[in-house]
Structure formats: structure tokens, C-alpha cells
Amino acid sequence: MKPIISESVYRTLYNLIIKQKTPEVKQLGEELTKALVVKDNALQKDIVTINSVVEFIDDSVNKPIKFQIVLPEETNLSQRKISILAPISIALIGFKQGAQFAWKMPSGLKNINILKVINT
Numbered sequence: 001m002k003p004i005i006s007e008s009v010y011r012t013l014y015n016l017i018i019k020q021k022t023p024e025v026k027q028l029g030e031e032l033t034k035a036l037v038v039k040d041n042a043l044q045k046d047i048v049t050i051n052s053v054v055e056f057i058d059d060s061v062n063k064p065i066k067f068q069i070v071l072p073e074e075t076n077l078s079q080r081k082i083s084i085l086a087p088i089s090i091a092l093i094g095f096k097q098g099a100q101f102a103w104k105m106p107s108g109l110k111n112i113n114i115l116k117v118i119n120t
Contacts, residue, residue: 001101003035003094006043009050010035013084013093016072020085028090035094046097046117050084054092055116060107064115069093 005013010032017029048054048069055066067080069092075083082089091103091110097117103110 001095001099003031004043004047004096005032005035005037005094006040006049007037008040010037012050012071016085022085024085024087024090027087028085028093031090031094044096045119047119048092048095048114048117049119050093051119053116053118054114056092056112056114058113059111066116 013028013032017025017032043049050069050071053066053068055064057064067082069084069089070076070081072083072085075081084090084093087105091105091112092114095101095114097114100111100113103112
């Protein structure tokens with residue numbers, strides 16, 4: 001399963017990657033190399049991207065988790081805004097509502113199911 005990313009988000013993420021050297025950024029870079037890059041207006045509305053509100057479930061938690069994926073400087077945990085550089089954001093970016101997949105997180109392998117994606 002390939003992540004799908006718009007051209008503008010690809011450029012934004014690429015610029016983040018070249019400025020930082022953390023394991024998360026390395027993983028994000030690996031995902032970008034696999035991604036299908038599409039024109040901004042061709043990105044389907046149910047695909048996770050920057051500023052998406054995502055509701056998902058993973059096999060370690062029995063209830064849905066919901067937050068917005070934002071750029072690092074917009075992170076605000078009290079408003080449930082999570083950085084694109086967070087491991088779970090890297091796992092979700094580019095996948096669509098209904099996707100189910102396994103992802104290696106710092107805490108181990110997680111089975112993730114994307115329940116809902118809201119892009120405004």
C-alpha cells in the first residue's frame with residue numbers, strides 16, 4: 001500500500017526532512033520516497049494529509065483516537081493537534097479512510113484502522 005501525497009505537502013515535508021536528522025524524520029523520508037505524489041487538486045478528500053482530522057483505532061487501545069495532524073510549530077496537545085513528525089502521524093499520512101495496515105512504532109508493531117478522515 002503506497003501513501004498518496006499532494007505536491008505541496010510533499011514539498012513541505014521534504015523541507016522539514018532536510019532540516020532535521022531524527023529517527024522519525026528518517027522514517028518520514030522513507031515514506032516520501034514510496035509515495036505517489038499527485039497534483040494538489042487531485043488529492044481525494046478521504047486521504048490523510050497535513051491539517052487532516054483523523055480518527056483511527058489501533059490494536060493496543062480499545063477506543064478510537066482522534067486528532068489533527070499539523071506542522072511541528074502548530075502542535076498543541078490540549079487542542080489535540082499532533083506534529084506531522086510524531087510516529088503516529090508518519091504512519092497515517094497518505095493513507096485513506098478505511099485503510100488497515102501494520103506499522104512499526106517505537107512501542108512495537110501496531111495494527112491501525114483509519115475510521116474517518118476530515119479535510120476542510
